[in-house]
């Protein structure tokens with residue numbers, strides 16, 4: 331029996347999105363890894379399931395290519411919002427995730443703004459393995475840390491292209507200070523309203539964009555006095571506008587693009603652990 335999906339991306343951060351509202355399928359981690367694999371499956375940075383929800387427009391689940399589940403995915407949230415808005419003929423929807431309800435609106439320019447909620451800045455909420463100042467972790471490079479419903483560390487660097495991300499990324503992703511691992515952002519402050527960012531994503535590797543990473547980076551940059559409360563975050567796949575509102579909520583604005591629709595036969599039996607596609611050294 332084949333399964334319909336839609337392939338979408340936000341600034342090149344790409345997704346396979348399954349609509350489970352007709353009948354819950356509850357993907358296994360192995361099936362998610364199969365779908366995400368760029369050699370043996372469809373290929374994407376995250377697999378997304380849209381599921382029924384009685385008190386929001388839909389529930390959204392997020393899997394990384396290694397089969398791990400995540401509590402936030404900014405770029406995919408815009409894509410799911412686009413689907414729901416088009417279906418309902420509305421320009422505003424609410425998507426529930428394990429980290430809370432996310433309100434999305436479409437602007438006159440067609441870009442989608444998601445209220446990603448407030449950042450979590452206490453060490454226990456990132457989470458970190460021990461009490462620590464999240465503004466400057468006691469690690470080489472002194473990254474800042476924040477959660478947007480998923481853990482992020484931000485390294486501020488003078489020259490982004492000189493950073494050995496292929497080595498530092500996985501090293502920090504798996505550092506024991508991050509009991510749930512972490513997404514590792516490398517940010518260069520061009521000016522207080524413009525930041526260039528690359529993210530080694532937890533469970534996915536280097537991606538062309540990371541929406542929750544852009545939010546965490548703006549928050550951490552402002553906390554360090556390096557950026558205003560609103561900035562353009564330039565990622566390899568495009569530009570996101572991030573604003574940390576005075577009420578503490580972080581707004582992320584950017585595109586949501588449909589690449590194609592398709593069908594695939596989902597293997598029923600648990601698959602042997604699908605090898606993570608080798609992430610090209612940065």
Ligand SMILES: N[C@H](CCC[C@H](N)C(=O)O)C(=O)O
Nearest residue numbers: 400403404405480532541542
């Ligand atoms: N790898 C992330 C999930 C996807 C985040 C990213 N694609 C975004 O747009 O926020 C994690 O494990 O927390």
